[in-house]
Amino acid sequence: MARAYDVQAVEQRWQQRWLAERDYEVDAGDPRPPWYALCMYPYPSGPAHQGHVRNYTFGDLLVRHRTMQGYAVLTPFGFDSFGLPAENAAIRTGEHPRSFTEARIAELKSSVRALGAVYDWRREVRSHDPSYIRQSQAIFLAFLRSGLAYRAQAPVNWCPGCQTVLANEQVLADGTCERSGDVVERRDLEQWFVRTTAYADELLDSLDDLDWPERVKTMQRNWIGRSEGAELRLAVAGRQEEGLVLRVFTTRPDTLFGMTYAVVAPEHPLVDELTTADHRDEVEALRRAASAASEIERTSDGGSLGLAKRGAFTGSHVVNPATGEPVPVYVADYVLMGYGTGAIMAVPAEDERDWAFAEAHGLPVVRTVQPPDDFAGGAFTGDGTKINSGFLNGLAVATAKERAMQWLVDRDIGSRRVNYRLRDWLVSRQRYWGCPIPVVRCPVDGVVGVPEDQLPVLAPDDVELLATGESPLRRHPTFGQATCPVCGGPAERETDTMDTFVDSSWYFLRFCDPWAEDRPFDPAVAAHFMPVEQYIGGIEHAILHLLYARFFTKALVDVGLAPGVPREPFRRLFTQGMIRMGGSKMSKSKGNLVAPAKYFDTVGADALRLFHLFVGPPTDDVDWTEQTDEVIEGCGRFLDRVWRFSVEAAGTVRWATGDPAPRDLAVARSTHRLVAKVSDDLERWSFNTAVAACMEFTNDVYRYLRDEVPPHRPTYEAAADTLLLVLAPMAPHVTAEAWERRRGEGARIHRERWPAFDPDLVRQDRVTMVVQVDGKVRDRIDVAPELTEDEATALALASTRVQDALGGSPPRRVVARPPRLVNFVS
RNA sequence: GCCCGGAUGGCGGAAUGGCAGACGCGGGGGCCUCAAAAGCCCCUGUCCGAAAGGGCGUGCGGGUUCGAGUCCCGCUCCGGGCACCA
Numbered sequence: 001m002a003r004a005y006d007v008q009a010v011e012q013r014w015q016q017r018w019l020a021e022r023d024y025e026v027d028a029g030d031p032r033p034p035w036y037a038l039c040m041y042p043y044p045s046g047p048a049h050q051g052h053v054r055n056y057t058f059g060d061l062l063v064r065h066r067t068m069q070g071y072a073v074l075t076p077f078g079f080d081s082f083g084l085p086a087e088n089a090a091i092r093t094g095e096h097p098r099s100f101t102e103a104r105i106a107e108l109k110s111s112v113r114a115l116g117a118v119y120d121w122r123r124e125v126r127s128h129d130p131s132y133i134r135q136s137q138a139i140f141l142a143f144l145r146s147g148l149a150y151r152a153q154a155p156v157n158w159c160p161g162c163q164t165v166l167a168n169e170q171v172l173a174d175g176t177c178e179r180s181g182d183v184v185e186r187r188d189l190e191q192w193f194v195r196t197t198a199y200a201d202e203l204l205d206s207l208d209d210l211d212w213p214e215r216v217k218t219m220q221r222n223w224i225g226r227s228e229g230a231e232l233r234l235a236v237a238g239r240q241e242e243g244l245v246l247r248v249f250t251t252r253p254d255t256l257f258g259m260t261y262a263v264v265a266p267e268h269p270l271v272d273e274l275t276t277a278d279h280r281d282e283v284e285a286l287r288r289a290a291s292a293a294s295e296i297e298r299t300s301d302g303g304s305l306g307l308a309k310r311g312a313f314t315g316s317h318v319v320n321p322a323t324g325e326p327v328p329v330y331v332a333d334y335v336l337m338g339y340g341t342g343a344i345m346a347v348p349a350e351d352e353r354d355w356a357f358a359e360a361h362g363l364p365v366v367r368t369v370q371p372p373d374d375f376a377g378g379a380f381t382g383d384g385t386k387i388n389s390g391f392l393n394g395l396a397v398a399t400a401k402e403r404a405m406q407w408l409v410d411r412d413i414g415s416r417r418v419n420y421r422l423r424d425w426l427v428s429r430q431r432y433w434g435c436p437i438p439v440v441r442c443p444v445d446g447v448v449g450v451p452e453d454q455l456p457v458l459a460p461d462d463v464e465l466l467a468t469g470e471s472p473l474r475r476h477p478t479f480g481q482a483t484c485p486v487c488g489g490p491a492e493r494e495t496d497t498m499d500t501f502v503d504s505s506w507y508f509l510r511f512c513d514p515w516a517e518d519r520p521f522d523p524a525v526a527a528h529f530m531p532v533e534q535y536i537g538g539i540e541h542a543i544l545h546l547l548y549a550r551f552f553t554k555a556l557v558d559v560g561l562a563p564g565v566p567r568e569p570f571r572r573l574f575t576q577g578m579i580r581m582g583g584s585k586m587s588k589s590k591g592n593l594v595a596p597a598k599y600f601d602t603v604g605a606d607a608l609r610l611f612h613l614f615v616g617p618p619t620d621d622v623d624w625t626e627q628t629d630e631v632i633e634g635c636g637r638f639l640d641r642v643w644r645f646s647v648e649a650a651g652t653v654r655w656a657t658g659d660p661a662p663r664d665l666a667v668a669r670s671t672h673r674l675v676a677k678v679s680d681d682l683e684r685w686s687f688n689t690a691v692a693a694c695m696e697f698t699n700d701v702y703r704y705l706r707d708e709v710p711p712h713r714p715t716y717e718a719a720a721d722t723l724l725l726v727l728a729p730m731a732p733h734v735t736a737e738a739w740e741r742r743r744g745e746g747a748r749i750h751r752e753r754w755p756a757f758d759p760d761l762v763r764q765d766r767v768t769m770v771v772q773v774d775g776k777v778r779d780r781i782d783v784a785p786e787l788t789e790d791e792a793t794a795l796a797l798a799s800t801r802v803q804d805a806l807g808g809s810p811p812r813r814v815v816a817r818p819p820r821l822v823n824f825v826s
Numbered sequence: 827g828c829c830c831g832g833a834u835g836g837c838g839g840a841a842u843g844g845c846a847g848a849c850g851c852g853g854g855g856g857c858c859u860c861a862a863a864a865g866c867c868c869c870u871g872u873c874c875g876a877a878a879g880g881g882c883g884u885g886c887g888g889g890u891u892c893g894a895g896u897c898c899c900g901c902u903c904c905g906g907g908c909a910c911c912a
Binding site for chain 2: 002004214215218219222223225227229248249250251252263309332333334335336338339340343344345346347351352353354356357419420421539542543614615616617620621622623625627628630631633634635638640644688689691692693694695696699702703706768769770772774775777780812813814815817820821823824825
């Protein structure tokens with residue numbers, strides 16, 4: 001495709017200038033108001049893919065637009081450079097993860113530059129840099145001191161493929177690993193945790209004030225899963241004198257009269273205590289089956305209700321405190337140890353899971369809520385009148401809940417309790433390419449943090465990375481040997497590393513002050529730039545990254561590392577759509593990548609950027625089809641027209657002499673309307689319509705310039721300048737070049753102020769008024785915008801088409817909405 | 827199963843309750859050219875009609891309104907999230 005200008009030469013020249021001229025380096029002392037724009041920290045997987053291009057196109061548009069509006073825009077870039085792929089590559093090829101990662105960083109960086117996106121590169125942060133590792137470790141130690149980080153034995157998710165434990169958040173709903181896809185196993189191991197649950201309420205409540213997509217907030221709320229209810233203590237029948245009680249959690253204390261049995265999880269500590277000799281074999285068999293079972297069998301499979309629920313009777317009974325009757329206690333794997341107390345009161349009539357279990361095991365059902373007449377049967381979980389429930393009879397569910405709760409509290413059987421689905425975050429990983437956890441274990445002093453002056457703890461380079469995935473640091477001959485900082489005796493060094501989500505949980509704070517050496521960042525500087533005004537990234541981070549980052553920010557303030565920093569890091573969040581091809585997500589693993597480099601080398605970065613802006617609303621997914629290349633070329637064609645109009649036209653046109661004519665004034669009005677429209681669209685993230693407005697304007701002024709009637713030169717110049725200015729954030733290279741050609745050597749369009757518009761000129765001087773009869777358009781009349789209702793009606797009635805449609809009789813009703821429309825009802 | 831989105835020409839999409847289909851892609855025609863490419867200009871929802879003009883039309887069925895792609899009720903299909911969390 002022959003182009004109007006030398007695309008590659010122009011784009012490369014400006015990319016070099018932007019690097020050299022450093023316009024986007026800002027500091028806390030900048031007199032302009034700060035504005036923090038941030039795209040999500042990428043994992044460096046090689047050259048940018050279309051998802052990156054889309055992300056950074058939006059980000060760069062924002063950076064350039066806000067800068068032109070007079071803000072000191074903080075626009076940092078960095079790399080989430082720890083992670084498994086580098087380790088896996090090392091196993092395959094023998095290349096060290098560091099050199100592998102740094103090569104991928106260089107590739108990504110170069111394609112980000114080829115896109116023409118501008119950053120303050122002085123602030124580049126990389127997770128695997130010793131300076132960053134040091135501060136991640138300092139933060140871990142601060143958490144350790146304040147009790148936010150702790151070590152505990154727990155049933156954990158073990159991925160046999162990755163040979164490491166995973167956070168709950170990294171296990172998919174079907175029980176497989178989000179990375180490798182292997183079926184995750186459950187193992188009892190001692191691991192490091194971070195106390196995210198301590199912030200459960202704040203993480204939930206402060207979502208309300210965030211300007212985030214509602215669905216992301218909903219996903220986080222569901223993930224935190226706060227539920228209010230009662231914890232009650234059930235006496236074990238015949239064991240009252242020992243004081244043996246079973247603690248259960250319920251959100252439905254009103255259904256107590258319907259409890260016909262109880263269930264404990266297979267891992268429940270009281271199972272042995274409760275199991276009588278004649279039931280031991282059965283219970284043991286069930287426990288073995290449950291512990292061998294993977295999450296996939298245990299949760300997801302059985303999750304579909306109606307599947308057989310495995311369980312075994314313990315031989316013990318607990319007393320239903322409402323009826324005084326003993327009910328059997330079962331062990332069943334549909335009750336999870338990790339939630340509530342690991343034991344439940346089972347009410348089959350009002351709980352579907354309990355119903356399924358009761359049916360399978362022939363247990364009785366007592367309804368305590370009257371189902372509606374047309375109810376099909378099974379568990380009824382809706383609202384209704386309480387029955388078979390003694391003092392609760394006749395009440396509605398909500399009232400009965402409260403009454404039952406009070407009854408339990410008064411008798412000291414139960415207490416109010418809030419439970420969360422959210423668990424503490426398991427942060428330790430048995431991997432090499434991650435941030436080492438900076439502690440040692442001393443036989444005398446126990447677990448001791450490495451003193452700050454000995455940080456960073458760096459993993460050795462000479463490690464063997466084996467296909468079995470066995471922890472390379474644990475196998476290392478010397479890394480594990482340490483000296484106890486307290487007693488000076490020999491100690492054992494921790495060989496686990498941190499989940500890479502730790503790195504991405506505070507990088508946005510480090511960006512504010514990446515030069516700090518004795519602390520993660522200067523809190524005053526962070527307080528100046530934070531919060532991130534606009535955060536841009538993929539919807540896939542709706543839960544994990546965003547929840548962890550929110551937690552970290554709050555925790556950093558509370559442990560004293562970030563005084564004055566806002567507790568919520570991201571004021572506005574934008575989640576872009578995915579790039580899809582043939583119905584599935586475009587990704588490296590699917591092998592359906594369409595590399596951006598191909599476009600950089602042909603139509604150019606500006607055309608590709610414009611395509612991403614133009615193709616549809618930024619939230620929507622993009623379908624990459626056979627037609628896509630043609631659309632991208634269309635964007636290139638449009639830029640050619642902009643070029644010809646703004647750079648080449650002036651030399652070939654014969655100008656009018658004298659004052660501007662009405663058609664010149666009309667173009668001047670369009671110019672002001674363009675500014676108004678694009679300004680508004682950019683604020684509303686309606687980029688596709690902003691591009692469309694520029695195209696429409698270009699078409700109009702092109703015709704104006706080529707008309708036989710000579711155009712008015714100042715009108716043309718203003719139109720050309722304005723078009724370039726509003727396009728400057730969207731297509732930075734071609735507009736920069738055209739501007740310099742128009743204004744002379746050294747002129748920089750991106751240093752100009754964003755254009756203003758005159759509201760008087762934006763208003764149309766003539767508008768088309770639609771005249772309808774019974775809602776059907778019968779005529780269109782050109783009117784002045786300020787005409788009155790009466791004038792509008794009179795004009796409309798004068799129309800012969802309208803009179804024909806009315807058939808001679810006067811309208812029964814007139815709806816006049818000047819200057820848009822008049823509607824006659826016949 | 828529950829909770830969110832979404833459905834508009836051949837395609838991507840546009841439209842504060844007031845001209846449905848802006849803009850672009852694709853398609854058609856014309857100009858330029860020896861010719862082609864590029865460029866420039868015009869047309870392009872659908873049906874009837876030679877035309878003027880008219881009928882129909884925003885997933886389906888109802889409703890509110892002078893007027894509904896837009897608001898309300900009930901569905902269908904597609905996409906996403908959650909899913910034994912008591």
